[in-house]
Amino acid sequence: MLTKRVQVLAPSKTMYFTAKANKLKDQGFSVMDFSVGEPDFCTPENICRAAKAAINEGYTKYTLVNGILELREAICKKLLTDNKIFYTPNQICAGTGAKQPLFNAIFALCETGDEVIIPTPSWVSYEEMVKLAGADPVFVKCREEENFELNIHDIERAVTDRTKAVIINTPNNPTGAVYGEKTLRQLGDLALQYNFYIIVDEIYEKLVYDKAKHFSIASVSEKVKNKCILINGLSKSYSMTGWRIGYAAANDEVSAAMKAIQSHTTSSGNSITQYAAVEAYNGTQEFVQSMHDEFHKRRNYLVSRIQKMPFVSCGRAPSGAFYIMLNVVRTFGREYKNIRIDSADTLADLLLMEAHIAMVSGEAFHAEDYLRICYAVSMENIARGMDRLVEFLREL
Numbered sequence: 370m371l372t373k374r375v376q377v378l379a380p381s382k383t384m385y386f387t388a389k390a391n392k393l394k395d396q397g398f399s400v401m402d403f404s405v406g407e408p409d410f411c412t413p414e415n416i417c418r419a420a421k422a423a424i425n426e427g428y429t430k431y432t433l434v435n436g437i438l439e440l441r442e443a444i445c446k447k448l449l450t451d452n453k454i455f456y457t458p459n460q461i462c463a464g465t466g467a468k469q470p471l472f473n474a475i476f477a478l479c480e481t482g483d484e485v486i487i488p489t490p491s492w493v494s495y496e497e498m499v500k501l502a503g504a505d506p507v508f509v510k511c512r513e514e515e516n517f518e519l520n521i522h523d524i525e526r527a528v529t530d531r532t533k534a535v536i537i538n539t540p541n542n543p544t545g546a547v548y549g550e551k552t553l554r555q556l557g558d559l560a561l562q563y564n565f566y567i568i569v570d571e572i573y574e575k576l577v578y579d580k581a582k583h584f585s586i587a588s589v590s591e592k593v594k595n596k597c598i599l600i601n602g603l604s605k606s607y608s609m610t611g612w613r614i615g616y617a618a619a620n621d622e623v624s625a626a627m628k629a630i631q632s633h634t635t636s637s638g639n640s641i642t643q644y645a646a647v648e649a650y651n652g653t654q655e656f657v658q659s660m661h662d663e664f665h666k667r668r669n670y671l672v673s674r675i676q677k678m679p680f681v682s683c684g685r686a687p688s689g690a691f692y693i694m695l696n697v698v699r700t701f702g703r704e705y706k707n708i709r710i711d712s713a714d715t716l717a718d719l720l721l722m723e724a725h726i727a728m729v730s731g732e733a734f735h736a737e738d739y740l741r742i743c744y745a746v747s748m749e750n751i752a753r754g755m756d757r758l759v760e761f762l763r764e765l
């Protein structure tokens with residue numbers, strides 16, 4: 370008999386669509402895959418060189434649990450320069466991707482009886498990690514009419530005396546929303562008023578477009594910073610998903626607890642990756658800008674195509690990350706080859722099996738009227754995918 374903990378765990382729906390798409394590809398079909406949330410660029414050369422040098426120099430052993438000092442210093446410098454927040458290297462705990470630091474943070478803070486507020490649409494793993502920790506997720510809807518921005522009144526209404534933390538993600542996966550400074554300052558005030566933590570996932574911070582600016586809530590004041598656990602990583606900003614490197618920054622008490630958890634689970638992150646990450650932060654940043662500019666172009670192209678399509682829409686162009694939420698509510702009740710579309714799940718399945726377009730059903734993110742399009746896909750394939758989508762929609 371498996372544990373109750375595992376029985377409440379839902380398998381990842383993003384993985385489900387990716388796996389199904391991969392199966393079709395293996396069978397020789399050309400699938401336009403908008404399901405995988407990882408940059409389609411190679412890791413920059415200078416970072417790869419630093420990794421090779423680390424191997425040659427023999428840096429292939431355990432490191433300190435929270436990471437080599439050089440890396441934690443580079444992270445502190447980055448947080449001060451980019452985000453205007455001062456942390457000491459002791460307050461940084463580097464780990465395996467951003468996922469592990471997130472897990473550490475949730476396990477350090479949340480237990481049975483606690484509530485954790487998660488604004489939705491939300492990335493798939495927050496809810497499951499909260500449940501694994503024994504705590505109860507409390508969902509607060511962000512609305513398309515408000516560009517999926519956090520609604521601070523809704524958050525306040527959801528706070529109870531059991532609220533232990535709020536998890537925010539800005540720029541957001543899956544909506545692409547970038548929360549405004551004013552909203553984040555208000556959330557900081559709420560955290561102090563009601564005494565809850567803010568776990569803030571900033572993994573897409575380098576991908577903001579037009580006039581949007583990424584604002585780090587931990588920079589509001591020392592008091593607010595003390596309530597924040599900042600999560601970031603290099604997977605998205607330096608196209609390093611497979612290298613598995615991320616980190617958390619938090620006050621002394623919380624960072625020591627996270628380090629203790631990590632010491633008994635995975636120990637340090639990969640040693641070679643840590644040296645590569647030092648180069649990523651301290652070396653040239655040209656790649657970050659050029660990847661950003663390419664994503665910006667793709668987003669503009671996609672939005673202009675979607676705006677001309679029947680039955681679907683995407684509101685205003687999302688300000689960040691590399692995702693677009695496609696509102697598909699007007700397809701519900703229609704039929705494709707005698708199959709009735711009654712949900713985003715059915716539509717996503719039909720698109721994949723009939724048109725060979727892979728998009729993740731919004732049901733994975735508590736967004737039942739949407740499909741998520743990830744545009745970490747070449748411009749050529751975006752164009753082909755959108756042509757196929759138009760053809761599909763014409764048949765409804």
Ligand SMILES: Cc1ncc(COP(=O)(O)O)c(C=O)c1O
Nearest residue numbers: 406466467468492542602604615
């Ligand atoms: C919002 C968000 N946070 C965290 C992660 C996990 O990042 P990593 O691959 O570095 O563990 C992802 C990955 O998709 C993500 O979208």
